[in-house]
Amino acid sequence: MKYVVILGDGMADEPVKQLGNKTPLQVANKINIDSLAKYSEIGLVKTIPDGLTPGSDTANLSVLGYDPQKYYTGRSPLEALSIGANMEEGDVSFRCNLVTLSEEGSYEDKTIIDHSSDEITTEEADELVKYLEKYLGNDKIMFYSGTSYRHAIIWHGGSTDVNLTPPHDILERNIKDYLPKGTNSDKIEQMMKLSYELLKEHPINIKRKEKGLRPANSIWIWGEGTKPSLNSFYDKYHKKGAMISAVDLLKGIAIAADMKNIEVEGVTGNINTNFEGKAKAAVEVLKSGEDFVYVHMEAPDECGHRGEIDNKVKSIELIDQKVVRYIKEELDNIKEDYKILILPDHPTPLAIRTHTNKPVPYLIYDSSNLIESDAEYNEESCKTTGNVFIKGHELMDYFLK
Template identity: 60%
Template sequence: MKYIVILGDGMADYPIPELDNKTPLQYAKKPNIDMLAKKGTVGLVKTIPDGIAPGSDAANLSVMGYNPKVYYTGRSPLEAVSMGIELSPTDIALRCNLVYLSEAEEEYSDKTMIDYSSDEISTAEAKILIEAVNNALKSESITFYPGISYRHCMVWSNGKTDLGCTPPHDILEKKIAQYLPKEESGLLLDMMIKSYNILKDHPVNLARKERGLRPANSIWLWGEGKKPALASFPEKYNKTGAMISAVDLLKGIGLCAGLESIDVEGATGNVHTNFIGKANAAIEAIDSGKDFVYVHVEAPDESGHRYEIDNKVKSIELIDSQVVGPILEAMKKYDEYKIMVLPDHPTPLSLRTHTAEPIPFIIYDSTNEIDSAASSYDEFEAKKSNIFIDEGYKLMDLFIKGFLD
């Protein structure tokens, strides 16, 4: 049996007037996914346990079969692992976004979060800016590491957790004062303020402004945690596997779980990503002998954060036509395979951030096609099924083993 998970990050949503009061999943044309829904098990699953913030970190741990209440230590350590950063047991890793804050205000705390990605700054430009920040702010206990686009990492040796940090995508168009780090020493806030003075007139940012792009004029620190110790996925499920994603978070989860992380050229994490390349990579992994592949597509989530209604619908349609479609065609050569399609959490366009509501899932088994009574795949058809998994980390047991432990 071959197993493929196709996860559209943040696909679930609320009905919105601009889409005839439908959700993006209801509105999008997705014949391949709808076919799977009609012939597979459709239901709802709660991927975010009570008391845990609705992030892609905890949600994807759940989908992968790991209880976030046991294994979740913070987002950034997972990203650090993907970046090849060695973390000691006492190191604290933090996500370091390059953000664009409003410029008119003199006081840093009076500024507004305009863009958490600085117009999705290029990796080459971002590397120069992070190196400038590291050269100015590095110490015996603090080091900054460049990553991809706006996503970077800071490691704090013998640092602290519970720092009162807030994800920047949660506070778009809001004054930042009440969302600044609350840690006692004031170290994080001091570095963020200093970073503004380092970056605001940096040649890279001046050149971006000349091209009509938003500058990356500050770092934003969040997602702190220590390196997690995940149980081996291959040992847990007796399946070899691979993770395919454009974002360090998912690559890190895969690596920590003992999966191969497969890079795809042109995979960007947005609606312009190489959808077909991800599908081909999944097919090649299965054909090369892998039992399990996890295909993560970030585009719906990014569109939700940015309030890009058309792009969220488009990303769902592209997942259907350029990921699900080719994979289904390729799997015809195998007698036995299962496909699971789902988001990790909702990212409602109206809120521009994640929420913790249960999300719809499909499990299709080529050896056991059923009449699910679902006419399509969306939030409301899933709710009609009366199938509900309250503990999301058990969904992987249902997918691979066919039953819940």
């Protein structure tokens, strides 16, 4: 038996007025997913336990079968693993976004315009992060380059006793009420303020503005955490597993779980990514002897954060056409039984442009046990079945049983 998880990050939503009070999943032309739904078990799964912040970190841990209440030590440490950051006991890792702030007034008066600086390229971002390391780094604080706008800071002797806000939660808001609070908050805020002075006239940002792109004119620090420790995925499930993702967070989870990370050329973490390459890589992984592959697509989540209604619908259609169709057809040709699990990690509603902790729709297709129905795959259809996993991490046990 082969096992595939196809995860559309942030794919679930609430009814959208501009879509006739339907969700993107309801209006998207996803004929391949809906064809699977007619022979699948569908239902809802609550991936984020009550009391935890709804994020891709806690949610993807849950989907992979790791109870976030037991294993979660913070978002940034998982990302730091994937970019080669060296964490020791007592170190604290922080996510360091390159963001776009408005340019008026003092730092406190500014508004956060874009949490991704128009999805800055990794090459541009790497130069900016190295520039910041030169002026802000020291023997206790080190900057590490990641992918696009996502980077890390390791603080030797840092503290997690802080209150830091994810930048995608406060888009188009004044940042005054969301500046750091708690232990070392004055030092964190000072780094953010100094970064603005260093970056606002950097040649890369001048060129970006000339091209009509948003500048990466400040860092935003959040996602604090300590060194993670997960049980091996193989020891937990006796399945050889692999991860396919453009996102450092998912790669870090894979490293912590001792899974293979499969690199695919041209993947970006947004809608302009190599969907076909991910699908082909997933099939090749299974043909080469792995039992399980986790195919993560960030595009719906990014579209949700950016409030891009049409692009969120389009991203779901691209996953359906370029990933689901190919994987299903190729697995049928392998002549071996297989299961496919399709789901989001969490909702990213277009109306609020950030995550919620509501249950998400799941679909399990088992080639050896077809369940005939007239179902479609969306939030409402899955809700009507009565199939609900209240503890999200139990879904993986069920899927792999």
